[in-house]
Amino acid sequence: MTDALDAGSLHLTPAVGYTALLLVALSTVLIGIYGLRISRTTGDFYVASRTVRPWWNASAIGGEYLSAASFLGVAGLILISGVDALWFPIGYTAGYLMLLLFVAAPLRRSGAYTIPDFAQARLDSLLVRRVTSMLVVIVGWLYIVPQLHGAALTVQITTGLPSWVGPLAVVVVVCLSVVTGGMRSITFVQAFQYWLKLTALAVPAVFILFRLGAEGASITAGGSVFTTDLNTTAHASLYGTISLVIALLFGTLGLPHVLVRFYTNPDGASARWTTVLVLGLLSVFYLFPTVYGILGRIHTPELAAGGAADATVLLLPGRIFDGATGDLLSALVTAGAFAAFLSTTSGLVVSLAGVISQEFFQGSVTGFRRAALLSTIVPLVIALLTDTLALAGSVGSVFAFTASTICPLLLLGIWWRGLTDAGAIAGMAVGAILCGGAITATAALGAGAGDRWVWLGQPALWTVPAAFLTMVLVSRATAGRRPTTASRVLARLHTPEPR
Amino acid sequence: MTQPSEPPHRVRVTAPRTAARATGASFPVAREMAEQSELGQLFVASLIRSQLRLALVVAGGFLVILMGIPVLLAVFPDIESMTVLTVPLPWLILGLGVYPLVIGCAILYVRSASRNERRFQDLVDDD
Numbered sequence A: 001m002t003d004a005l006d007a008g009s010l011h012l013t014p015a016v017g018y019t020a021l022l023l024v025a026l027s028t029v030l031i032g033i034y035g036l037r038i039s040r041t042t043g044d045f046y047v048a049s050r051t052v053r054p055w056w057n058a059s060a061i062g063g064e065y066l067s068a069a070s071f072l073g074v075a076g077l078i079l080i081s082g083v084d085a086l087w088f089p090i091g092y093t094a095g096y097l098m099l100l101l102f103v104a105a106p107l108r109r110s111g112a113y114t115i116p117d118f119a120q121a122r123l124d125s126l127l128v129r130r131v132t133s134m135l136v137v138i139v140g141w142l143y144i145v146p147q148l149h150g151a152a153l154t155v156q157i158t159t160g161l162p163s164w165v166g167p168l169a170v171v172v173v174v175c176l177s178v179v180t181g182g183m184r185s186i187t188f189v190q191a192f193q194y195w196l197k198l199t200a201l202a203v204p205a206v207f208i209l210f211r212l213g214a215e216g217a218s219i220t221a222g223g224s225v226f227t228t229d230l231n232t233t234a235h236a237s238l239y240g241t242i243s244l245v246i247a248l249l250f251g252t253l254g255l256p257h258v259l260v261r262f263y264t265n266p267d268g269a270s271a272r273w274t275t276v277l278v279l280g281l282l283s284v285f286y287l288f289p290t291v292y293g294i295l296g297r298i299h300t301p302e303l304a305a306g307g308a309a310d311a312t313v314l315l316l317p318g319r320i321f322d323g324a325t326g327d328l329l330s331a332l333v334t335a336g337a338f339a340a341f342l343s344t345t346s347g348l349v350v351s352l353a354g355v356i357s358q359e360f361f362q363g364s365v366t367g368f369r370r371a372a373l374l375s376t377i378v379p380l381v382i383a384l385l386t387d388t389l390a391l392a393g394s395v396g397s398v399f400a401f402t403a404s405t406i407c408p409l410l411l412l413g414i415w416w417r418g419l420t421d422a423g424a425i426a427g428m429a430v431g432a433i434l435c436g437g438a439i440t441a442t443a444a445l446g447a448g449a450g451d452r453w454v455w456l457g458q459p460a461l462w463t464v465p466a467a468f469l470t471m472v473l474v475s476r477a478t479a480g481r482r483p484t485t486a487s488r489v490l491a492r493l494h495t496p497e498p499r
Numbered sequence B: 001m002t003q004p005s006e007p008p009h010r011v012r013v014t015a016p017r018t019a020a021r022a023t024g025a026s027f028p029v030a031r032e033m034a035e036q037s038e039l040g041q042l043f044v045a046s047l048i049r050s051q052l053r054l055a056l057v058v059a060g061g062f063l064v065i066l067m068g069i070p071v072l073l074a075v076f077p078d079i080e081s082m083t084v085l086t087v088p089l090p091w092l093i094l095g096l097g098v099y100p101l102v103i104g105c106a107i108l109y110v111r112s113a114s115r116n117e118r119r120f121q122d123l124v125d126d127d
Helices: A002-006 A014-041 A045-050 A054-065 A068-102 A104-110 A115-123 A126-159 A165-179 A187-214 A221-226 A238-254 A256-262 A268-299 A302-306 A309-320 A323-360 A365-385 A391-415 A421-445 A451-457 A460-477 A486-494 B020-024 B029-036 B038-075 B077-081 B089-126
Strands: none
Touching: A014 A126, A014 A165, A014 A187, A014 A323, A054 A187, A054 A256, A054 A268, A054 A323, A068 A126, A068 A238, A068 A268, A068 A302, A068 A309, A068 A323, A068 A391, A068 B038, A068 B089, A104 A115, A104 A256, A104 A268, A104 A391, A104 A486, A115 A126, A115 A256, A115 A323, A115 A391, A115 A421, A115 A486, A126 A165, A126 A256, A126 A309, A126 A323, A126 A365, A126 A391, A126 A421, A165 A323, A165 A365, A187 A268, A187 A309, A187 A323, A221 A268, A238 A256, A238 A391, A238 A451, A238 A460, A238 B038, A256 A323, A268 A309, A268 B089, A302 A309, A309 A323, A323 A365, A391 A421, A391 A460, A421 A451, A421 A460, A486 B038, B038 B077, B038 B089, B077 B089
């Protein structure tokens, strides 16, 4: 990857990059301060949160969820693997459908703020809480790493600075804002980030399409953009596609930063409508990375060969427009990309720090700050030690891991009164070992492993059922350990709030 | 709620490490009844069953359609050469067509789930 980037021709004017990055950091901090004031004058945090309308809430969920993988990774993947890449945005979006069907309203009614809270309340066991906390922290760390890789790529391309600067900058901004409390789960900041990201992709895309249309050129080059000759990867197998979709669909509902957002809905019914709005917002958003990916197949094809496909979104506007217009549009997409790393990372850090501080620092304020540092430094070290993989792909394996561990716990915990603490732990352990093992083995085999190993590269199709099966069988075998509160908790999860 | 004249005091928000918060909150009479009386438990069990059935039906239908797409493409590779305005059909279906399906399923589900809950509330209120 660095070879392609060192060529120099890929760099944008550094001033453009610096301006965009500074503007995003500044506006995030400013809106954080403004939002903090709003949340203080409205009373305490909970009351402020509970009056949040579904529309704001949905924007905030979208803002936190659309990460580096969505903003840069989807277009990059379309560039190298064509139509197969379209499964990623479908999976990221439809994951929220599964969340709506099985989790949204019951989880809101559970009163749990984090997944470990829910696990403990449902199964009445401190050990389950510990295990769940550990898994949540692992998932969060693994999910932050691709964000930092995306930041490395963006900063390197837009400013020409070495690749460690990007991750460090994101970590410093996130740490500062989380530690000073400026970004404390404030719906306002995250909602702003959604609209910033959408604008940052939509405006340049519209400009580019108009320009190409005005030049009379066929936008799809007479359909030749779609030929598989442009792909640099092999066509995905049927198994690979289905396994990937299962991972994305069922991984979404276990992501630690997603659950926290649902707690700011006033009741279960509005949690449902918020999710429907999120689906609309995500559907609109994903149109644009798709457009960039398709256009990139004609206008920036050398990025695929150079291994820098994820830079498509950043470089495309500069390829179509020269001079000031090109610089402005490039600055806009750079700002959007930086917003993506910042919002997802800070959402993850806030929820991770909450879990870590409760688990190890007795939930004090100083503990929260130490936990915030801890939850950023570990992924920073991992990100600096590892090479940038394709962003959408590496996020995909985090989804597979979540789908094999936390998803069965949530689904069986919410819908089956027979779940026991022993069953939950056994199921999560089996899922974590199988899926974690498959991911590690794939990394060890390297990229050229070939079709024979696709069952290891996309493990969800067998690790998710294995985790579910273990959880059910062990729970059956230990039926005596069913918590006595199970019926009461289930009734609370599913009965509607009073009219 | 606090009086509008006096400034609201700050409340420290914590998530305690116990299940107390989840089970100790006060709940409306109808809900308590539903949880404790035998008839109420029956109502709750039936509500959970119907909500689960609904969720499984919608998820199942969606997954069958979604998984049907790659299966159809694998069985009939000729579909890939069909185009609308130079765009091949698979690109159109996966890039645009799936999203209205997702949103349609979501709205269908929310309507039906709310209807199940209304029916439950009517039962409990009558009881």
